[in-house]
Amino acid sequence: MFDQDIWRTQIAERLNAFARNPRQDIQLTGTGTILGYLSVRTLEPFLEAFQREPVAAVLALAQITRDAGADHIVHRAVQMRYQVALLLERELRTTPVLRAAIEQLMLSLNVIHLARQRLNSSRDEWLRLTLLHELDVYGTDEFTQLRRLLNDPGWQLRYDAIRSLQHRKGYYTSADLILLHDSLKDSTADVRAAAARMLGHFAETPPLNLVKALVRVAIFDCDLKTRNAAARALGTLRERIVSPQLIDYLSICLTNEDGFVRSSTALVLAEIGELASAPLLINQLMTLLTDEDPYTREAAARALGSMGATGASREVLDALTQAVQDQDTNVHTAAVESLARLHKLRATHPQVVSPTMREAVST
Numbered sequence: 001m002f003d004q005d006i007w008r009t010q011i012a013e014r015l016n017a018f019a020r021n022p023r024q025d026i027q028l029t030g031t032g033t034i035l036g037y038l039s040v041r042t043l044e045p046f047l048e049a050f051q052r053e054p055v056a057a058v059l060a061l062a063q064i065t066r067d068a069g070a071d072h073i074v075h076r077a078v079q080m081r082y083q084v085a086l087l088l089e090r091e092l093r094t095t096p097v098l099r100a101a102i103e104q105l106m107l108s109l110n111v112i113h114l115a116r117q118r119l120n121s122s123r124d125e126w127l128r129l130t131l132l133h134e135l136d137v138y139g140t141d142e143f144t145q146l147r148r149l150l151n152d153p154g155w156q157l158r159y160d161a162i163r164s165l166q167h168r169k170g171y172y173t174s175a176d177l178i179l180l181h182d183s184l185k186d187s188t189a190d191v192r193a194a195a196a197r198m199l200g201h202f203a204e205t206p207p208l209n210l211v212k213a214l215v216r217v218a219i220f221d222c223d224l225k226t227r228n229a230a231a232r233a234l235g236t237l238r239e240r241i242v243s244p245q246l247i248d249y250l251s252i253c254l255t256n257e258d259g260f261v262r263s264s265t266a267l268v269l270a271e272i273g274e275l276a277s278a279p280l281l282i283n284q285l286m287t288l289l290t291d292e293d294p295y296t297r298e299a300a301a302r303a304l305g306s307m308g309a310t311g312a313s314r315e316v317l318d319a320l321t322q323a324v325q326d327q328d329t330n331v332h333t334a335a336v337e338s339l340a341r342l343h344k345l346r347a348t349h350p351q352v353v354s355p356t357m358r359e360a361v362s363t
Contacts, residue, residue, distance in 0.1 A: 002049035002056040004063060008109045010045035019118035019222040020260075022127065030085030034127060035134045039092060039102050040085050042111050043073070047084060050077045064108045069101025099138065103146050112149055116187035120223040124189065155188035162194040170203030177210065184213045184230075189223035196226060200233030205240040215246070219253055219264045227264055235271030242275045250276065254284045259293030266299035274308030282307055286319040289335075294328040301331060305338025312342045 017025045018041075026037040049057040061070055072095060073080075080087050091098050106112060116124050132150050135143045162183055165176055172180070183195035199206060199214055206214075218230035234241065253265040266288060269276045285307075288300035301323050304311050320342075323335035 002045075002053055003060050004109065007045050007049075007060055008114075011041055011109055011111060012114050014041045014044060015114055015118055018115060022119065022123060031089050033089065033134050034131045036085070036089035036092060038106065038111055038115060038131075039088055042102065042105050042109060043080065043084060043088065046073070047077055047080055050074075061105075065101050065104040067097065067101060067104075069095075069097040069099070069104075072098050073101060096142065099142055103143055107145055107149070112146070113187045117185065118222050119189075121189045121225075124187070155186070155191055158183060158186060158191050159188070159194055162191065162198055165198050166201075170201040172202070177207065181210055181213055184217050189221075189226050192217060192221060192223070193226040193229040196230040196233050200229075200236040202237060202240075206237060211237075211241050211246075215249070215268070218268050219261055227267070231264075231268045231271045234268055235273065238272045238275050242272060247276060247278050247281065251278075251280055251284060254281070254288065259291065259296050262288060262291065263293060263296040263299040266296065266303045270299065270303040270306045273306040274310065277307040277310035279310075282311060282313075282316065286316060289319050289323045294326075294331055297323065297326060297328065297331045298334045301334035301338050305334075305341040309345065312345050317342060 017028075026032075026034065029037050029040055031037045031040055046057055046061060049060075058074060061073065064070075072091075076087065076091075092102065116127060119127060128150050132147065135147055135150075161179060165172065165180075168176065180195045180199055183191050186192050186195070196214060196217055199210060214230050214233055218227055218234055221227045221230065250265055250269060253261055256262055256265070266285060269281060269285070282304070285300045285304050288296050289304075291297050291300065301320060304316055304320060307316070317339065320335045320339050324332055324339070326332050326335065
């Protein structure tokens, strides 16, 4: 049954495309402003639910606001369902009670947080400043809570709180772990990156929920700096966190239809290194050397070079040798460096290299 949790989840799903190209997604939605776009994304799940289960939809709305704006939304629900972008953006300009209702919905459903969470630092600042500028069109007595949220300097306080955990030297209290877990989902990239780095200093075996959260950040976060920080933390913790379940999950991510996910997963494997040198993963990485996405090919080449003795096989060396011919400079460089690394491994530990593999490396 439709409720606030489902509503919030569906908003988050609709914002996924926003992370890749915010301006394009705004245009595709049919709106001309960030406020209009976020308002559409906020109302879409309600409008769809209203067609299927109107009572549940209205109850979910009433739990957030029962003011005149809520009545306006219900009254216009059928028309908005088919012309949501056009009608909503126009009525936001002309209907104060609707603006008040939209503000309450955005705040209660964490829409601003969900949107900012999907942006890197520069895009986050663009969204914040642009949205504040759009709100300036309205009187100072409107959207006051949204303005306060957008002007909130609290991210710096959260960032400093995480940095202050350095004195723990990796021995964190329960409260520290809650702070770090929540910070991995923060709307500010700098806070997420700081939390990931701090988890890399974990002195003991981190709880499973933190490992899962860190893996998600390393693979799916929209900010490159944050993904790299999380991947390095996983690499530091590798001997304490690698499990068959983690290997299976990374294997699934390597076959994701999104090149962004495939490349991020390969970079995580590069950090984990030899502990992730399962034959299945190595075969998948070799396949990714011919992926359509150059970032994925580069990441796969780097990951293969970190697989240790298991990666120093004839098949891997042949695949990397072929990758050296890649027209993308970064892929070429990654393949050359990985070949050199595996060649050095062969020279240092000849006992792990078969005669056929020696022949492959020398060619």
